[in-house]
Amino acid sequence: MVVTEEEAPWPVADAVGPSADEIRCRGLVRIFATDGIEVQALQGLDLTVRRGELVAVVGASGSGKSTLLNILSGMDLPTAGSAVVAGTDLLSMTRRDRVRYQRSTVGFVWQQTGRNLLPYLTAAENVRVPLEIARSGTRAERAARVTQLLEMLDVGHVADRAPAQMSGGQQQRVAIAVAVAGSPRVLLADEPTGELDEATSVEVLEALRAVNAATGVTTLIVTHDPAVSEHVARTVQIRDGRTSTEVLRRTEVDEHGTQRHVAEEFAVLDRVGRLQLPQDFVSALDLRDRVRLALEADHVEVRPDGRGTTEEGR
Numbered sequence: 239m240v241v242t243e244e245e246a247p248w249p250v251a252d253a254v255g256p257s258a259d260e261i262r263c264r265g266l267v268r269i270f271a272t273d274g275i276e277v278q279a280l281q282g283l284d285l286t287v288r289r290g291e292l293v294a295v296v297g298a299s300g301s302g303k304s305t306l307l308n309i310l311s312g313m314d315l316p317t318a319g320s321a322v323v324a325g326t327d328l329l330s331m332t333r334r335d336r337v338r339y340q341r342s343t344v345g346f347v348w349q350q351t352g353r354n355l356l357p358y359l360t361a362a363e364n365v366r367v368p369l370e371i372a373r374s375g376t377r378a379e380r381a382a383r384v385t386q387l388l389e390m391l392d393v394g395h396v397a398d399r400a401p402a403q404m405s406g407g408q409q410q411r412v413a414i415a416v417a418v419a420g421s422p423r424v425l426l427a428d429e430p431t432g433e434l435d436e437a438t439s440v441e442v443l444e445a446l447r448a449v450n451a452a453t454g455v456t457t458l459i460v461t462h463d464p465a466v467s468e469h470v471a472r473t474v475q476i477r478d479g480r481t482s483t484e485v486l487r488r489t490e491v492d493e494h495g496t497q498r499h500v501a502e503e504f505a506v507l508d509r510v511g512r513l514q515l516p517q518d519f520v521s522a523l524d525l526r527d528r529v530r531l532a533l534e535a536d537h538v539e540v541r542p543d544g545r546g547t548t549e550e551g552r
């Protein structure tokens with residue numbers, strides 16, 4: 239990556255302060271009903287992402303990731319709960335608000351490389367499309383911005399190639415340039431490495447990280463790949479339609495100047511005090527049906543029931 243945060247030739251989207259909430263979901267529920275059968279894809283999901291943060295939402299197939307992303311991208315509405323993104327209440331948008339929201343508030347990178355780029359345009363022309371639609375700046379300024387964006391993503395050398403003449407990783411990096419061309423406040427990436435090999439995936443994740451650092455765009459990556467957590471400071475695990483645990487990574491430097499990467503796992507506590515125990519804890523102690531809780535001075539103890547039955551009245 240060739241542009242540092244200090245050198246970024248466009249505004250860093252951090253003017254309102256880094257602590258503001260850019261994505262705020264509260265108690266999101268999405269129920270799908272087909273043939274009389276109800277599926278609760280989201281079961282009261284809470285998620286807060288602060289302005290400028292880079293967060294990965296990770297979960298197994300069927301955990302509700304796509305449902306969440308469809309809501310955040312304004313393509314679907316929750317059955318209950320609230321979702322506010324960059325100050326826009328996604329539940330009360332008019333049709334016109336929705337078009338504006340999808341055109342300028344959020345940028346998207348999809349899993350299918352073919353879905354991100356127009357196949358008959360070159361990389362540079364693809365990046366120019368959102369700038370032309372937004373009519374931002376003069377012709378010369380738009381051309382300069384296209385060049386800056388492609389260079390920032392390390393794909394300046396494929397500017398004149400059509401998508402079919404690029405590798406999958408190059409296509410995804412051009413797709414990121416397209417997604418941030420209109421300076422959206424939020425970048426949503428749906429399995430952006432799903433069609434790539436391991437080495438190329440790392441390149442694309444690092445490109446997302448660099449763009450987030452250089453432009454300050456709040457970035458949410460949704461993926462089933464737990465390896466993503468090595469590339470982001472915060473990973474939120476989604477399980478059965480709710481956020482269950484979070485891994486926070488940070489770099490510590492000791493008194494000898496040696497760097498150490500520290501990853502800590504936390505359980506997510508919702509507003510009414512519910513939390514999900516990690517599956518390996520549950521299995522290790524064979525926790526089932528009900529557990530004993532004890533409040534200690536500085537922690538809460540969870541122990542197996544010990545009676546081996548759940549029937550009432552025994």
Ligand SMILES: Nc1ncnc2c1ncn2[C@@H]1O[C@H](COP(=O)(O)OP(=O)(O)OP(=O)(O)O)[C@@H](O)[C@H]1O
Pocket residue numbers: 270271272277278279297298299300301302303304305306462
């Ligand atoms: N349109 C729909 N109609 C009925 N059920 C649906 C619909 N969309 C999703 N579901 C169900 O909701 C649950 C969550 O689906 P979702 O696609 O959000 O999961 P996911 O984590 O994105 O999975 P994957 O990684 O396989 O895409 C699943 O049980 C799924 O079958």
